[in-house]
Amino acid sequence: MPAQHLKKMLKNEIHALQSDLFLGFNPDEIDNILSRTCSCRRKFSKNVDIFSPGEVICHTGMILSGNIDVQFSGFSGKEELVVREAPGELIGQAFSLTKTENSFIHFRSVGDTEILFMNLDLLFSKPEIDPILGKLSVNLMRILAATNIQLNKKICLLTQKSLRDKLLLFFEEGATEGPEGKTCRLTLTREELASYVSAERSSVCRELGRMQDDGCIRLVGKKVILATG
Template identity: 30%
Template sequence: MNPLVDIAQKTCYRLAITNYCGEGGDGMEEYFELLQRSPLFESVDAEGMRHILHCLEAYVSMGGKGEIINHYGDRIVWAGIVLEGKVALIAPGSDGEESSIRLAVPPESFGCSHSCLQNQPSQVTVVARKRTKILFLKLSKLLRREAMGCRYASLVTANLLKQTAAANLAQGRRIHVMSQKSIRDKLLLFLEQSRQEEADTLSAMNRQELADYLGTERSALSREMARMKKEGLIDYCRNEIKILSEN
């Protein structure tokens, strides 16, 4: 067996299904306000939400901290949107070590590209970092011929294209950060990127998750942050970090 798959499958929990979308989106109304803040459903009204959730066979699952949503190597059919909690996308290494690729918090999504293409093996394991509720959608149905004449499907498809473009840009920013040689340079660049984007990404990360994102050890990151604070370059409290000096 591929050692990466073996590592990813050591834990075999699955989220428990709690609710299926009924005819016309019945049973999903409590999530509409949150979903309308998701890039995937931008400009979709309540009527459109009912229609598209039913068409995409939406259902909600929930589970506790540490439970597996998707394993590395799984053939992905469903995309997920985080309704509650937080999930981590983790890439297992051949040596047994794991690296966090990114986090997803409400109302962010994961698995969209795989869901569109179908039957493509996942390159990450998706794990709940706390008690989590996920909305699953079969996005491949947006690409069917019958969906082309639906204005709601067309709107969500356009949103999906924009979301995919944004994800590509985010990946480019991550590559830029990882290309820096020192922990200090990686952290300063990441902080500057977050400030320019006015993003909440940093506040959603704990110290271990930040270390994983930067590709370094938590202890080494903590030591470097302490030195930078002493030098007056940054200040921090818990998960909040800010740049004090441009030099």
């Protein structure tokens, strides 16, 4: 698809234009990048693998709409949720930049999803003499660093000894101050939450009930209100 058409189509894509990848870019600079990265966009229905284990990922994906679950497939075949990516975020960037075979990760659509694919190999040219590539390189390094921090937080969560500690850490990470106190708004189902903390759904449901009985949390619809003190 010609870059000028992509630019017109992206002008109302607020998530793409506000993506950290394009931080500090004006519309003409975004157009410049799109024209040089062989950009194309595709739509996917629910539960479709955008990238699957066993393939070499050549293009970085930016989520324009919908959500993507990054799932690890273990030896037993059971899939565990690593993270859920939202519009404006990237998928597959580490694999596409290193040309490393993706041997264990599913990037799967949660619902109807649209992805902008970009070949970022131009970053290996000479970004030091191209201001636009220089900005893109800096933004991408920040994204990769943020991803590394996110994965380290996930490791910290999984190394907690009890399911309660895992859940409390998850809620603390996602909580913001509100009129009712520290509140975490759940976007995951109980099944997805169990997958994220590497536990069974029944165990998570039981522990949430115990935590509420013990006064650790209050469950109000999709809100988890953390106890103070």
